[in-house]
Amino acid sequence: MRKIPTAILGAGGWIGQHFARLLADHPWFEPPLLVGGERTQGRTLEEIWQIPEEGPPGPIARDRLTTASPAALERAGIRVAFSALPGDKASLLETELARRGIAVFSNASAHRMDPRVPLLIPEVNPRHLGLLHPRPGRGFIVTNTNCSAAGLLLALKPLRDRFPVERVYVTTYQALSGAGFPGVPSLAIGDNVVPYIPEEETKMEEETRKVLGSLRGNGIRPLALRVIANCARVATREGHLEAVTLPGKYPEEGDILRAWKDFHPLQEGKEPALPTAPLDPVLVHPAPDRPQPLPDRWAGVPHRARGMAVTVGRLRVDPDGIRFYLLVHNAVRGGAGGSVLNAELAVREGLLGEVV
Ligand SMILES: NC(=O)c1ccc[n+]([C@@H]2O[C@H](COP(=O)([O-])OP(=O)(O)OC[C@H]3O[C@@H](n4cnc5c(N)ncnc54)[C@H](OP(=O)(O)O)[C@@H]3O)[C@@H](O)[C@H]2O)c1
Numbered sequence: 001m002r003k004i005p006t007a008i009l010g011a012g013g014w015i016g017q018h019f020a021r022l023l024a025d026h027p028w029f030e031p032p033l034l035v036g037g038e039r040t041q042g043r044t045l046e047e048i049w050q051i052p053e054e055g056p057p058g059p060i061a062r063d064r065l066t067t068a069s070p071a072a073l074e075r076a077g078i079r080v081a082f083s084a085l086p087g088d089k090a091s092l093l094e095t096e097l098a099r100r101g102i103a104v105f106s107n108a109s110a111h112r113m114d115p116r117v118p119l120l121i122p123e124v125n126p127r128h129l130g131l132l133h134p135r136p137g138r139g140f141i142v143t144n145t146n147c148s149a150a151g152l153l154l155a156l157k158p159l160r161d162r163f164p165v166e167r168v169y170v171t172t173y174q175a176l177s178g179a180g181f182p183g184v185p186s187l188a189i190g191d192n193v194v195p196y197i198p199e200e201e202t203k204m205e206e207e208t209r210k211v212l213g214s215l216r217g218n219g220i221r222p223l224a225l226r227v228i229a230n231c232a233r234v235a236t237r238e239g240h241l242e243a244v245t246l247p248g249k250y251p252e253e254g255d256i257l258r259a260w261k262d263f264h265p266l267q268e269g270k271e272p273a274l275p276t277a278p279l280d281p282v283l284v285h286p287a288p289d290r291p292q293p294l295p296d297r298w299a300g301v302p303h304r305a306r307g308m309a310v311t312v313g314r315l316r317v318d319p320d321g322i323r324f325y326l327l328v329h330n331a332v333r334g335g336a337g338g339s340v341l342n343a344e345l346a347v348r349e350g351l352l353g354e355v356v
Contacts, residue, residue, distance in 0.1 A: 012040025024057030036065030151328025239293030307332030
């Protein structure tokens with residue numbers, strides 16, 4: 001198969017750099033054209049690089065961020081645009097790209113609740129891509145969820161497949177990078193916790209219901225699930241920790257652990273079915289003080305899927321319900337990696353007219 005030409009919009013931002021890391025040597029996608037905003041245009045990727053665990057990816061480290069309109073991207077033959085744009089810019093730009101025949105995989109919230117747009121997590125609701133059929137080769141928008149909702153949904157899905165989950169209480173401890181670069185002022189967050197992230201709680205509640213909803217004709221019927229979220233910003237760098245309570249009658253601990261451990265919707269034999277899919281999307285950590293952001297945020301194998309697994313732990317079962325913690329890498333599974341996985345599923349489903 002010929003590799004598919006791609007671009008990253010907002011390549012200089014936090015999510016944009018994670019996209020660059022994942023796409024520089026992707027087996028199905030060409031190394032991306034890097035489209036930046038006012039601050040980063042004209043600079044090389046290595047000049048603006050911010051991810052401390054890894055250097056800028058070799059094949060594109062010296063590429064300069066450029067400016068490009070949707071018309072210019074269409075003329076350049078770009079087939080897939082990965083969007084790391086701020087929400088206010090994403091709304092019109094992504095619509096225009098899709099109108100020009102480009103497949104847009106977006107992190108922005110602008111189109112998430114649009115009834116015609118799949119809000120996708122391949123392990124959870126792959127059938128929602130059906131909203132786009134039949135249109136191989138045409139433009140469209142697929143979004144991923146809010147970063148905290150992504151972790152919650154991966155932990156919930158195997159439980160909901162086996163047990164009647166009726167109500168979800170979730171409290172988040174969200175990392176600084178969730179606010180992008182440069183993010184929260186250091187004097188506001190150092191020695192502090194901020195119990196307010198604009199619109200975050202509503203996004204978690206609405207998006208969870210849409211993702212778990214059912215495909216009906218041309219739309220998604222949201223699941224009638226009560227989700228009650230409290231979201232706080234804490235002074236960690238990457239990785240959102242979430243405390244989850246599911247009230248109700250649940251079976252014993254072993255059955256719940258088995259539901260998570262047996263959850264492998266994207267495995268073919270012993271291999272991941274898509275290049276960026278983790279072998280185990282939900283990992284159970286047995287230690288009493290895990291998961292934690294620092295040691296657990298890069299969870300996931302194979303190497304290309306690091307940061308794509310959600311770690312759960314501290315499961316407690318009692319007669320009134322269950323409680324557990326989860327940890328999700330906000331910028332990988334909850335951000336760029338989630339979008340890349342969405343694009344891989346779309347390619348595999350023939351939505352780009354290519355056969356893999
Ligand atoms: N951070 C997370 O954990 C996370 C997780 C899930 C979803 N998201 C969403 O993903 C999007 C990106 O988030 P982020 O955290 O990466 O924010 P960010 O660090 O602020 O990055 C946004 C980037 O967009 C660029 N930009 C602005 N206007 C542009 C334009 N017209 N053309 C091209 N680039 C443009 C900016 O470029 P300059 O720097 O050059 O001005 C900036 O680098 C947001 O919609 C956010 O809500 C973020």
